[in-house]
Amino acid sequence: MSELDREAERNVNPPRQQNPLLEAQGLVKHFPFRDSLGRARGAVRAVDGVSLSVPPGRVLAIVGESGCGKSTLGRLLLRLIEPDSGTLSFDGEDVLAMRPAALRAKRREMQLIFQDPFASLDPRMNVEAAITEPLILHRLHRGRERARVAELLERVGLRPELARRWPHEFSGGQRQRIAIARALASEPRLIIGDEPVSALDVSVQAQVVNLLGDLIRDLGLTFILISHDLGVVRQIADQVAVMYLGQIVEQGPAEQMFHNPRHPYTRALLAAVPGQRGPEGGALKLLEGDVPSPVAPPSGCRFHTRCPHVQAICRERAPILVGETQLAACHLQDSLPPATPIREAEADDRLARLQAYFRETTA
Numbered sequence: 001m002s003e004l005d006r007e008a009e010r011n012v013n014p015p016r017q018q019n020p021l022l023e024a025q026g027l028v029k030h031f032p033f034r035d036s037l038g039r040a041r042g043a044v045r046a047v048d049g050v051s052l053s054v055p056p057g058r059v060l061a062i063v064g065e066s067g068c069g070k071s072t073l074g075r076l077l078l079r080l081i082e083p084d085s086g087t088l089s090f091d092g093e094d095v096l097a098m099r100p101a102a103l104r105a106k107r108r109e110m111q112l113i114f115q116d117p118f119a120s121l122d123p124r125m126n127v128e129a130a131i132t133e134p135l136i137l138h139r140l141h142r143g144r145e146r147a148r149v150a151e152l153l154e155r156v157g158l159r160p161e162l163a164r165r166w167p168h169e170f171s172g173g174q175r176q177r178i179a180i181a182r183a184l185a186s187e188p189r190l191i192i193g194d195e196p197v198s199a200l201d202v203s204v205q206a207q208v209v210n211l212l213g214d215l216i217r218d219l220g221l222t223f224i225l226i227s228h229d230l231g232v233v234r235q236i237a238d239q240v241a242v243m244y245l246g247q248i249v250e251q252g253p254a255e256q257m258f259h260n261p262r263h264p265y266t267r268a269l270l271a272a273v274p275g276q277r278g279p280e281g282g283a284l285k286l287l288e289g290d291v292p293s294p295v296a297p298p299s300g301c302r303f304h305t306r307c308p309h310v311q312a313i314c315r316e317r318a319p320i321l322v323g324e325t326q327l328a329a330c331h332l333q334d335s336l337p338p339a340t341p342i343r344e345a346e347a348d349d350r351l352a353r354l355q356a357y358f359r360e361t362t363a
């Protein structure tokens with residue numbers, strides 16, 4: 001049995017446990033900013049009280065418009081940036097209490113795949129050196145590093161003899177495969193993919209998504225997918241969390257969310273026809289009204305300035321996430337008319353248009 005097979009068996013058949021692998025409670029991250037004279041002028045409330053948990057072996061997708069705080073949240077979950085407040089645990093251990101050496105050791109189990117594979121690979125390192133580096137850092141497979149590099153390259157669909165080549169010799173899709181192999185080298189239990197395919201040509205996106213889906217299934221990985229691409233989300237996510245202005249407004253099982261969204265923002269995301277332009281051919285509009293500033297978010301429900309169902313209470317009181325398996329933060333969620341079901345035949349088309357909208361507004 002090869003090392004990869006043993007690794008897969010370990011992960012696919014983890015000890016029975018109900019506890020989440022990753023759990024965050026009330027994470028807050030505000031970025032203060034100053035004017036040209038150095039005077040404090042406020043703070044961007046990038047993440048504002050986010051709680052979530054991911055069981056082992058599951059895929060959670062975090063979705064939302066550009067600037068909603070999802071990438072900041074991803075970095076908080078890996079403690080690449082420090083939260084202002086909140087708690088974070090990995091496999092029951094308090095990540096925020098870890099000292100630098102313990103955190104470095106724990107990072108072996110938590111990896112990040114970036115959007116831009118070229119930026120994440122050092123142009124001065126060939127493929128073998130790039131993948132060997134985490135093996136040496138974490139003292140894995142000592143004495144058989146070269147064989148391990150070959151196994152990892154094969155695992156991501158690349159020929160082992162490409163190990164001596166340099167990043168610039170590969171296409172974008174191949175570079176992302178190398179970045180994935182490097183992330184796998186430390187044998188992580190959790191991977192966070194921050195828009196892992198959005199920088200790739202559409203023609204190769206599907207191949208890399210399929211690869212990620214295979215790895216998640218075969219290695220039993222826990223995966224957090226940060227994405228504006230609901231087509232990708234629909235393909236591989238078990239759970240979805242929708243973010244708006246630094247907060248999660250709806251969270252639940254992916255299929256339930258796609259077929260019966262409860263929060264008006266999620267409904268707008270899925271029901272809008274964002275391929276349409278305004279009368280002057282101007283910017284695409286998903287909803288009426290602009291996204292409010294994260295420096296001074298609206299009072300009460302942050303979505304109230306754009307919500308078609310807004311009531312007086314919405315401007316005064318902030319709703320909290322309520323529900324059993326599918327949670328929504330909306331005062332009126334039980335009295336809203338049922339969501340218009342999306343027919344299966346048109347679901348892909350809608351998601352493709354929504355993806356185009358996000359891509360345009362993210363650019």
Ligand code: SF4
Nearest residue numbers: 301304307314330331
């Ligand atoms: Fe809309 Fe009010 Fe629900 Fe907010 S709380 S989403 S404003 S109905």
